Amino acid sequence: MYFTHFGLRQAPFSITPDPAFFYGGNTRGDMLAALLYAVAQGEGIVKVTGEVGSGKTMLCRMLERRLPAHVDVLWLVNPSLGPSEVPYAIAAELGLDVSGRRGDQALRQLNDELIARHAAGRQVVLLIEEAQAMPLETLEAVRLLTNLETARHKLLQIVLFGQPELDAHLALPRMRQLAERITHSLFVPALPTAQVGAFLAFRLRAAGHRDGALFTAASTRRIARASRGIIRRVNILADKALLAAYADDAAVVQHRHVRLAERECSFVSSHRAAPGPARRLAAAALGAALVVLSLWWAWPALASLLGGLGLRAFAHPAGLSL
Known part of the structure; x- marks a missing residue:
């Protein structure tokens, strides 16, 4: 318009999140470089947290755009997946048909595909958005995917993007194993x-x-x-x-x-909008104080007026009788 x-x-x-509008200031350019380095190293799990609307999704899109051609990018965008659904979702991202297979069979087929890609010089990275909304059991299932490895390399690199609640989840004792697998943690600031x-x-x-x-x-x-x-x-x-x-x-x-x-x-x-209880109480106290001060200064004139009308003045607001 x-x-x-x-x-x-x-x-x-x-x-x-259009990559053409990626702003590299306020450490965002440095964070993108750090993400590219972490994925290239292929070690453990990378975590990126930030407040709602801080630019995590843009950073995620830029990471996908800047990754080398030999890296295959997978997405896990449904945070409500149950733990048993994770292998099937990733297999689908890889183009595998695992319909009708048990969970262990789907996982074995997934592992075989990752080994084949690694042998062909490919690297696979899984990007997970809204990770803070995942059930803890699903996060644990994601951790188990890092066990897919050769003698020297991880077959699947994982990057978690989530709100600060993700850090609270990872701080729970039951999530200790996942937290210890995180090799790089980044926070997107305002x-x-x-x-x-x-x-x-x-x-x-x-x-x-x-x-x-x-x-x-x-x-x-x-x-x-x-x-x-x-x-x-x-x-x-x-x-x-x-x-x-x-x-x-x-x-x-x-x-x-x-x-x-x-x-x-x-x-x-x-x-x-609506102030909190403390601010409402302070405002009420201030209003009462202003009323008392007004009466203090106006009292002589008010008492004189009442006397002229034949009415008896009552006690001064400060406790002084007139």
Whole structure:
């Protein structure tokens, strides 16, 4: 809608993880390099955690895109799988027909396929998204897949992507064996306020804008504050702010446009909505204090007025009788 108005080829702030919009700042480029190195080494399990919307899926897509041609990528995208279903799901990813086979038979066929690929110079990596939503028994079944190996190499490299709850699961005593198999752990951080402007400019340039300078310093700060540096939230706010600026026929996104965008975002309204019990109590106490102070200063005039009306004044709010 606003592409022509702002000189863009495409939407700059889509939340779809398009590798063309991968931002390598805030250690993300370093994390991608670390993931590529870990997979190339083929050791153990790699874990990547981060808050919802922090950019884990984009990092996952970039990993798949940058892996060497001899690496075969498998996906496990259904976190609700039961432990007995895992070998069948991976076999299906490898193109194997294991229908009608028992679990141990499916696992043996899977192992034979992995050995054949290894002998042919292939490497196989399994990418698992939303790992924090997996039943603990399923995570344990995933760990057992790392037992598929030759004398010197793992036949299946595993990368877990999940929210911080995954770390809590791995900290449980019953998950100790899986936790000890993790050789590399990465955390995707939120963008610091100072980098939100660079992120916005990068996305705008990637979408075709001449220099990426469409957001004022004030609007950038407001986006940073409202989004808390979460990539998905930054994108949503920036997109809605661009729409508001377009409707306003403005050349750049101003502070007021971001304010309008915030009204359309539930994550902003919920953050600022109902205060917690402590804040409500503090507000009530402050209100009561203001009432008492008002009565204190107004009491002489009020007492005089009551006397003029023939009414007896009652006790002063501070306890002094009049």
